[in-house]
Amino acid sequence: MKTLQKFGFGIFLTGLSLFCALIFLGQYQLTPEKFDKLITEKGIKSELFIANLNANVVNKTFSGPFDFSTKIIAALEEANTIHRKKREWSKVIWDKPHSFSYEVAKKAGIGSIVEHKGMFWLLTFGLGILGSLLYILPNVITLGPPGIKNNDIFFDSSTNRGFLGWFVFIFLVAFYVLLYFFPDYIVNWTYIVDPISKRLSGNLASQWFLYGFLYCVVMMVMAIRMYIKYRNNKYQILRTTSVLFFQIVFAFLIPEILVRFEKPWYDFKNAFPLDYDFFFSWNLNSLISSGGFGLFILVWGIVLTLVIVPVMVYFFGKRWYCSWVCGCGGLAETLGDPFRHLSNKSIGAWKLERWLVHGVLVFSLLMTGFTLYSYFSGASAVFGIKTQTLQNIYGFLIGSIFAGVIGTGFYPIFGNRVWCRFGCPLAAYLGLVQRFKSRFRITTNGGQCISCGNCSTYCEMGIDVRAYAQKGQNIVRSSCVGCGVCSAVCPRGVLKLENGPLANRTHLPNFPLGNTLDN
Amino acid sequence: MVTQPPIIIIGNGIAGITTARHIRKKSDVPILIISKESRYFFSRTALMYVYMGHLKWEHTQPYENHFWKKNRLDLLEETVTTINPALKTIGLSNGTELSYAKLVLATGSIPNKFGWPGENLKGVQGLYSKQDLENLESLSSSIKEAIVVGGGLIGIELAEMLHARGKKVTFLVREKSFWSNVLPLEDSQMINRHILSHGIELKLATNLIKIIEDENGRAKAILTEHGEMIPCQFVGLTAGVRPNIDFIKNTSIASKRGILVNKYLETNQADIYAIGDCAEQQEPVEGRRAIEAVWYTGRMMGETLAKTIVGEKTAYRPGHWFNSAKLFDIASQTYGWVAAHPDENESHFHWENREKNLGITIAFNKTTHEFLGINTFGLRMRHEIFDQILTEKRSVSHVIEHLNDCNFDPEFFTSYATQIVAKFNQEHDTNIRLKKKSWTRIFTNLITKE
Ligand SMILES: Cc1cc2nc3c(=O)[nH]c(=O)nc-3n(C[C@H](O)[C@H](O)[C@H](O)COP(=O)(O)OP(=O)(O)OC[C@H]3O[C@@H](n4cnc5c(N)ncnc54)[C@H](O)[C@@H]3O)c2cc1C
Ligand code: SF4
Numbered sequence: 001m002k003t004l005q006k007f008g009f010g011i012f013l014t015g016l017s018l019f020c021a022l023i024f025l026g027q028y029q030l031t032p033e034k035f036d037k038l039i040t041e042k043g044i045k046s047e048l049f050i051a052n053l054n055a056n057v058v059n060k061t062f063s064g065p066f067d068f069s070t071k072i073i074a075a076l077e078e079a080n081t082i083h084r085k086k087r088e089w090s091k092v093i094w095d096k097p098h099s100f101s102y103e104v105a106k107k108a109g110i111g112s113i114v115e116h117k118g119m120f121w122l123l124t125f126g127l128g129i130l131g132s133l134l135y136i137l138p139n140v141i142t143l144g145p146p147g148i149k150n151n152d153i154f155f156d157s158s159t160n161r162g163f164l165g166w167f168v169f170i171f172l173v174a175f176y177v178l179l180y181f182f183p184d185y186i187v188n189w190t191y192i193v194d195p196i197s198k199r200l201s202g203n204l205a206s207q208w209f210l211y212g213f214l215y216c217v218v219m220m221v222m223a224i225r226m227y228i229k230y231r232n233n234k235y236q237i238l239r240t241t242s243v244l245f246f247q248i249v250f251a252f253l254i255p256e257i258l259v260r261f262e263k264p265w266y267d268f269k270n271a272f273p274l275d276y277d278f279f280f281s282w283n284l285n286s287l288i289s290s291g292g293f294g295l296f297i298l299v300w301g302i303v304l305t306l307v308i309v310p311v312m313v314y315f316f317g318k319r320w321y322c323s324w325v326c327g328c329g330g331l332a333e334t335l336g337d338p339f340r341h342l343s344n345k346s347i348g349a350w351k352l353e354r355w356l357v358h359g360v361l362v363f364s365l366l367m368t369g370f371t372l373y374s375y376f377s378g379a380s381a382v383f384g385i386k387t388q389t390l391q392n393i394y395g396f397l398i399g400s401i402f403a404g405v406i407g408t409g410f411y412p413i414f415g416n417r418v419w420c421r422f423g424c425p426l427a428a429y430l431g432l433v434q435r436f437k438s439r440f441r442i443t444t445n446g447g448q449c450i451s452c453g454n455c456s457t458y459c460e461m462g463i464d465v466r467a468y469a470q471k472g473q474n475i476v477r478s479s480c481v482g483c484g485v486c487s488a489v490c491p492r493g494v495l496k497l498e499n500g501p502l503a504n505r506t507h508l509p510n511f512p513l514g515n516t517l518d519n
Numbered sequence: 520m521v522t523q524p525p526i527i528i529i530g531n532g533i534a535g536i537t538t539a540r541h542i543r544k545k546s547d548v549p550i551l552i553i554s555k556e557s558r559y560f561f562s563r564t565a566l567m568y569v570y571m572g573h574l575k576w577e578h579t580q581p582y583e584n585h586f587w588k589k590n591r592l593d594l595l596e597e598t599v600t601t602i603n604p605a606l607k608t609i610g611l612s613n614g615t616e617l618s619y620a621k622l623v624l625a626t627g628s629i630p631n632k633f634g635w636p637g638e639n640l641k642g643v644q645g646l647y648s649k650q651d652l653e654n655l656e657s658l659s660s661s662i663k664e665a666i667v668v669g670g671g672l673i674g675i676e677l678a679e680m681l682h683a684r685g686k687k688v689t690f691l692v693r694e695k696s697f698w699s700n701v702l703p704l705e706d707s708q709m710i711n712r713h714i715l716s717h718g719i720e721l722k723l724a725t726n727l728i729k730i731i732e733d734e735n736g737r738a739k740a741i742l743t744e745h746g747e748m749i750p751c752q753f754v755g756l757t758a759g760v761r762p763n764i765d766f767i768k769n770t771s772i773a774s775k776r777g778i779l780v781n782k783y784l785e786t787n788q789a790d791i792y793a794i795g796d797c798a799e800q801q802e803p804v805e806g807r808r809a810i811e812a813v814w815y816t817g818r819m820m821g822e823t824l825a826k827t828i829v830g831e832k833t834a835y836r837p838g839h840w841f842n843s844a845k846l847f848d849i850a851s852q853t854y855g856w857v858a859a860h861p862d863e864n865e866s867h868f869h870w871e872n873r874e875k876n877l878g879i880t881i882a883f884n885k886t887t888h889e890f891l892g893i894n895t896f897g898l899r900m901r902h903e904i905f906d907q908i909l910t911e912k913r914s915v916s917h918v919i920e921h922l923n924d925c926n927f928d929p930e931f932f933t934s935y936a937t938q939i940v941a942k943f944n945q946e947h948d949t950n951i952r953l954k955k956k957s958w959t960r961i962f963t964n965l966i967t968k969e
Binding site: 453 | 683
């Protein structure tokens with residue numbers, strides 16, 4: 001069994017290495033026809049840029065994306081500087097340089113990767129999936145009978161901030177940086193999922209399609225790991241199935257299929273303010289211009305945030321969203337599960353959490369207020385602050401750096417819910433409802449707690465569950481996402497997530513049950 | 520102005536720390552906690568999880584390090600060697616003398632040894648303290664085969680720990696069945712099967728004769744009473760614990776097995792109290808033992824004594840007995856008393872699902888049908904509700920009828936209540952109908968509490 005697992009790990013690493021190697025491979029050649037097409041599609045009016053490319057890029061063959069991208073970006077920036085100086089605003093190319101370079105590269109790819117997309121898919125995704133399954137499936141036997149399966153977690157270098165943990169950290173951060181800021185370097189990755197994208201939406205894959213697809217694959221594989229690890233716990237199994245379903249169907253398939261029918265790309269479960277650009281003018285315009293269906297989305301989006309979300313939190317707690325539906329939560333609960341114990345439990349971290357997460361909520365609401373004001377009044381700035389600038393800052397700091405690079409990249413260092421705990425404005429909103437008006441609580445079973453600390457250690461949100469349980473108090477915390485793992489790892493069956501009457505929900509007894517102290 | 524001598528607490532386990540915390544809630548008196556084992560309070564019950572890699576040491580500490588200073592609880596890492604009740608002073612191993620206003624003895628237990636030949640060899644130890652854990656960890660890489668002697672809760676934990684780290688474990692149990700002095704036979708047999716299913720070599724009704732030494736003074740094998748020689752590199756002695764009171768024996772504080780206390784947890788000496796594992800009740804509350812070496816008892820005594828110390832003299836009156844344990848993968852809970860060997864007035868109802876390792880045993884009075892207690896295995900029950908059932912002296916049929924209210928399993932878990940009720944009806948010729956879970960009932964129970 002162990003050999004099979006090692007073999008599987010080897011295959012996985014091979015797939016992963018090939019996937020990484022893909023970045024450096026491939027050839028790019030911009031033919032005059034392709035270039036002409038690009039000029040018309042993008043409406044490029046800069047003769048400087050066109051001349052530069054014709055001289056330096058067109059009809060030349062480049063190996064690897066770096067040189068190619070450098071040339072394109074240099075040409076773009078050179079042309080833009082001159083046009084700006086001359087105030088020839090219509091000739092300026094406003095796209096972000098690397099996104100622009102991505103679009104050119106996507107058209108210009110030639111050679112074996114582009115010609116054998118399927119084969120390269122198999123060599124990367126295929127080997128990766130096969131290897132992981134070979135590594136994960138034998139756990140049914142190696143982990144022994146169903147039960148709490150946390151042996152060796154703090155001895156393993158990947159799950160205890162060891163060498164492997166830091167390696168995964170660097171890998172994930174690099175991945176997110178490429179994805180968000182250097183899409184032109186990962187064009188090759190998008191090629192290998194082109195065939196799948198074609199089938200779904202009819203379009204070639206963008207880096208976002210690649211990300212969505214990879215997300216689903218990773219979640220699926222890691223969900224299998226969850227099924228095996230928590231096979232003694234039905235709550236975990238159902239919850240994992242639910243997040244997986246919502247990710248694949250709602251976040252991936254439905255939006256792509258909508259695009260096929262020329263409807264706006266929309267993830268029906270992604271609620272504002274997590275979906276922070278829902279009220280951005282480009283989105284509102286696109287929704288309004290796509291007729292009845294667009295309007296339906298608009299109404300749905302508003303009702304989801306204002307009615308469905310709080311009502312569901314009232315009945316079931318924030319968990320219905322964060323641990324059963326949400327995509328970020330879904331990744332955290334599958335890919336992130338091996339790292340859940342790395343969250344910081346100190347009171348200091350709790351303070352920081354409250355400042356940050358509510359700060360982001362306020363920021364997102366302010367930004368949206370500005371956006372809507374601008375949208376209806378036509379003014380581009382409010383109180384002298386440019387709406388666009390606010391949106392850019394939010395998108396960069398919160399949308400990309402916080403949610404992506406830190407949120408997922410830092411799994412192996414700070415645990416799997418960094419974004420959900422410190423950054424997600426929706427979580428902050430759900431949390432307020434959960435704290436003040438919800439039937440949800442984690443019930444502490446009388447005096448049975450032995451203060452062992454497993455619950456606190458494995459709480460991904462850094463809640464010191466034991467601090468409540470050992471006092472015999474129920475746990476009601478705005479940050480609790482109801483993953484149910486405290487209850488699953490408690491060796492004494494002290495904790496139960498449940499929805500019950502509001503009265504006495506946070507009741508704190510003078511002493512845990514067992515003592516008769518009424519002298 | 521002379522500074523007021525502090526309340527000194529010897530022992531920073533659950534008993535001592537609970538006392539300190541609850542005194543501090545009500546009063547500002549200076550408090551000094553002395554303990555040699557570790558600077559900060561940790562959860563002894565979590566030792567196993569550190570060895571198995573579930574937790575790091577810091578996770579066993581229920582309070583952050585700044586907690587103590589913030590709450591003005593002074594900590595001293597020293598061994599107390601003498602007590603002078605007449606002068607109200609104690610002496611430390613480094614020669615220092617300290618005065619106390621009141622003295623709380625919360626010194627816990629130490630593992631039993633029975634004079635087995637070889638019990639002090641290298642590679643032979645108990646599992647109680649932080650140092651025991653460190654010892655075991657340092658030996659760990661040289662252990663392939665391990666023996667655990669003594670079939671109680673610490674024994675089965677040690678067996679699980681060694682097994683989790685890939686050691687071949689032989690588990691010697693003196694009784695005919697695991698923990699059979701506490702568990703009724705059917706419950707105990709269920710655990711026997713479970714232990715075996717993990718690949719542990721379980722040897723029932725087997726006494727240790729001696730431990731055999733290798734040329735380096737380390738254990739290399741054991742000899743059992745059946746003449747069997749079992750090679751090993753480690754022997755865990757877990758045949759129970761006894762109060763850790765050797766240094767008190769030569770003082771005027773009265774003791775038998777433990778330090779003798781009255782119901783106010785007072786010793787025979789003024790201003791000296793004893794709580795937790797080391798205390799022995801002169802007149803135990805009905806249905807309770809004189810020495811109860813469990814976590815909950817230490818906590819409850821600590822809560823009680825704190826009241827007395829802040830001026831509300833309070834007798835120790837533990838409520839109904841409850842306990843919990845984890846036996847490899849089977850978590851068990853107990854409410855009330857289920858006798859291992861029931862007398863002629865006590866009847867037992869047992870239900871079991873072998874495939875899933877689930878079971879319950881309910882004890883009740885044969886004639887009055889009063890519910891006496893329940894052991895559950897793999898199923899969780901609500902403490903509050905059983906506490907109330909015991910207080911109100913409800914009948915066994917009341918319990919069976921309300922199993923859905925009592926159940927505390929996580930959401931979506933399969934319910935076995937219907938099966939249990941059917942079996943009960945069939946065996947007792949009754950016609951009890953299971954009631955649906957009612958929040959109102961569960962909840963009213965909770966409210967009547969306070
Ligand atoms: C492995 C293990 C698992 C357990 N699991 C459970 C369980 O699941 N459930 C349960 O109910 N109970 C369990 N117990 C029992 C429970 O841990 C004890 O009952 C409880 O810890 C006793 O608390 P205490 O405060 O009385 O003493 P202790 O925790 O023993 O604390 C006493 C402290 O005093 C110190 N001390 C003693 N003498 C001196 C001195 N002269 N000078 C300075 N310091 C001194 C000792 O070093 C020690 O640190 C377990 C015990 C062990 C060992
Ligand atoms: S609630 Fe359970 S896991 Fe948490 S400290 Fe108490 S006994 Fe341990």
